[in-house]
Amino acid sequence: MKKYIIPITLMVTLVGCKNKEETKEIPKEPFCLNESFMSKTDVETVHKQVVTEGIHLTGSIESNPDKVIHFVSLVDGVISKTYFSLGDAVTQGQVLAEMYSTNLGALQAELNALNAQIEVAKVELNAREQMFEDKVSSNKELIEAQSNLRVLESEKQKVERHLSLFNASNSKNVFQIKAPTSGIITVKNINSGTTVADKGEPLFSISDLNNVWAMANIYSTDIARIHSGMDVEIKTLSYPDEIFSGKISVISQVLDENAKVLKARIVLSNRNFRLKPGMIADITALKYTDTEKVAVPTSSLVFFDNKNHVLVYKSACDIEIREVSLYTKRNETTYIESGLEENEKIITKNQLLIFEALNN
Structure with a gap:
């Protein structure tokens, strides 16, 4: 019996037709500020200003010692009642306490x-x-x-x-202690039951706070640069967005033994008693120069990739990220060395959001 082997060849023919499509580049649309975002953005024209160097000093607010009255009792006795607290505003002649003696x-x-x-x-x-x-x-x-x-x-x-x-009260058989002047109680050493000694420590102190002193600490490295008559700007933690202006009136000629600094006195008008003795003050002494540089708000700078930038505004659809070199800074103002010309416009509000959009 004959066996026939019939080879069957399965041929799979793969025919691939590959059509190459040309990749078309879609032009990138320019970034534009819409009206809604423009209303949340501020644009300022920059100008040259005389460079003012700021010399940073530390300090504090103090009452004027020439306008502080320390009340000392002239007789012995025991305080029977008090009518005031530390920090109270008092008027001349007001009864502050009563004392048996x-x-x-x-x-x-x-x-x-x-x-x-x-x-x-x-x-x-x-x-x-x-x-x-x-x-x-x-x-x-x-x-x-x-x-x-x-x-x-x-x-x-x-x-x-x-x-x-002694302001004796015949009806109560006590000495009435009255305020010798108007002002603010800045020291209180008595309460009901306090024993008072003749010519002992002050019972209380009244300060006139219509004018206060800002006492600045001048360290050895700054002594040569600070002088009487310099304008100063003062900021406090209580009013971080407000600047109090004044002038250095007196500089001590003797180093403070404890802090090893010279003390500079700045007399400040204290409207509404906003400045309180004991407040910590951040003081900047202003040193004016003859140099003029383009000045921008410090808050308008964008620091990216270890470089400083500003956003130069030409139109809503033409905003340029511009690298700038800084000359110096003073509080809220930065002086530009190069990269920005006078009369150019920059964005000073919400510039970080615009910077991110332009970068992306």
């Missing part, structure tokens, strides 16, 4: 005794005058009676002045 009882007793003696002296004087008219008494005896009355009345006036000086 044995001195009050002694003065009142002396006053009562003098009143009685004066009554007796008046009666005796009347009698002497009558006797002198009747030629029973001599002129010498009359003069003695008159002199005795005058002495007693003088002693009474002295006691009354003491009682008035």
Whole structure:
């Protein structure tokens, strides 16, 4: 039996037709600011300004020691009541405290005794005058009676002045302690029950805060650059967005023993008592030069890839990222060395968002 092997060849023919399509480049649309975003953007024209160097100093706000009154008691006693707190505004003559004192009882007793003696002296004087008219008494005896009355009345006036000086209250049998001037209570050392010693430590201090001092610390490296009359700008943590302006009026000629710095005094008008003694102050002394540079707001700079940039605005669809070199900075102003010309326009608000959009 014959076996036939029939080879079957399966031929798979793959015919690939590959059509090459040309890749068309889609032109990139320019970035444009729409009206909505433009309303949230600020554009400023830059100008040249005289470069003002800022010398940074530390310091604090202090009350003017020439306008601070420290109240010291002239008698011993015990505080029975107080009517004020630290930081209160007080007016001249306002009762601030009351004090029991044995001195009050002694003065009142002396006053009562003098009143009685004066009554007796008046009666005796009347009698002497009558006797002198009747030629029973001599002129010498009359003069003695008159002199005795005058002495007693003088002693009474002295006691009354003491009682008035200590603001004695006959109805309450206490000394009333009154504010000697108007101002702000900056020190308080008494409360109800406090024992007060004659000529001891101040019971309280009242400061006139209509004008305060900013005391700046001048370190050795800055002594040669700081002088009296320099304009200064002062910022505080309490008012970070506000600048208080003043001038250096006096520079101490003796180093502070503890801080090893010279102290510079800046007198500031303190409207509404906004500046409080004890506040920390960030002080910048301004040194003017003859150099002019293009000035931009420091907040308008964009720092990217270790370089500084600004966004130069030409139109809503023509905004350029421009690298700039800095000359120096002072507070909120930066002076440009190169990369930006006077009268060019830059974006100063929301520039970071625009920078990201242009970069992408």
